Amino acid sequence: MGALQRLSAAVNAYIGNPDPRVALANSVSVLVASNQPFYPLYLWWFVGGNITPAFYTFLSTPFFLAVPAIARVNSAAGRGLLPVTGIANTLLCARLFGVQSGVEIFLIPCAVLALLIFRSRERILSLALAGACFAAFLFLHGRYGEPVVSYSADEYAALVRLNVMSASALTALVAIMFSRLLAECEVSAKATGSEKAR
Template identity: 60%
Template sequence: MIFFVKRLTAMVRAYAHHRNPRVAAANVISLLVASNQPFYPLYLFWLVSADITAAWFTFLSTPFFLSVPAVARRNDVAGRALLPLAGICNTVLSAWLFGTASAVEIFLVPCGVIALLLFRPRERVVALALAALAFGVFLLLHDAYGLPLARYDAAQYAALARLNLVSACVLTAFVTILFSGILAEAEQSADAARREKAG
């Protein structure tokens, strides 16, 4: 069992690895999101309601998150762009499934943050377009979803909103910590290069 876990961990690390730290970050985030999706129905069952039918439809986005590293190997811009696009589409689907009272649209915030962080300054047009899409989706669709597939009472919706708010905050925090580490490594490399040049 321990050997299997180690082998699986090594395979996941190899799949997520990329020499470009921004692409590697996108790969890690995408696999983290995909690995957490199976737990969402359980969270709903424990914290909100025994009716978790709508949650199964969120698995439609799982293949897109899982394919980010594979796409990035062929085209790193497309791979990075796929991550926030999959997140935005999953958020739209979830808003339709659960209704805006679930506060699931809060996930558009980490989608926008991820889009802005994943691209270099010369790729800023892509980053801004994806962030604008996340913002535009909220503005244009917030009042257009109609009746949700899942119907909960006020207390259940409050619990679901708390779940989504906490989840979105944790994801945003993870992303910022990840990029803080990338920035620190870049600074250390720059300092080492300056010391080598001075010496």
């Protein structure tokens, strides 16, 4: 087995979980963490200007990576850590780059995740986390003070495009993964029903 195959097997073992909702949260958390090192590169390529503040986003990487480990100890806590870390990272970016960057749009996939990765009996936690996303926008938008770095109008326009595309892609990916989860549950339910009918 090659090094790449061993790495892939290790990652799959780390994010794997018999609970499909936990597995979904684990997959998203590791996907986000694995993309974070490339964010400064994206920023440099698509926007230009000062990319130094982008390195502060790495502060959230250990928390994203910890989601699967914590979920093994406490399922709800592990899943809850994903949107909480996403919200915190979004607020940090809003402080670093300013609301002109459009980075607050990442609160949308955070809210979507909060609504999808919890069961009906965990609805209070789910709604609380989704509500935190809306509250963060309603009460903090325009109150971050001057951004750490400022860009030209053209650079801000490029940064908005980058953030909109990234948040949209993440939201779409979560929706696709959840639809697959539902499809698997339907197949499992039909199989169980067929066995009972025999």
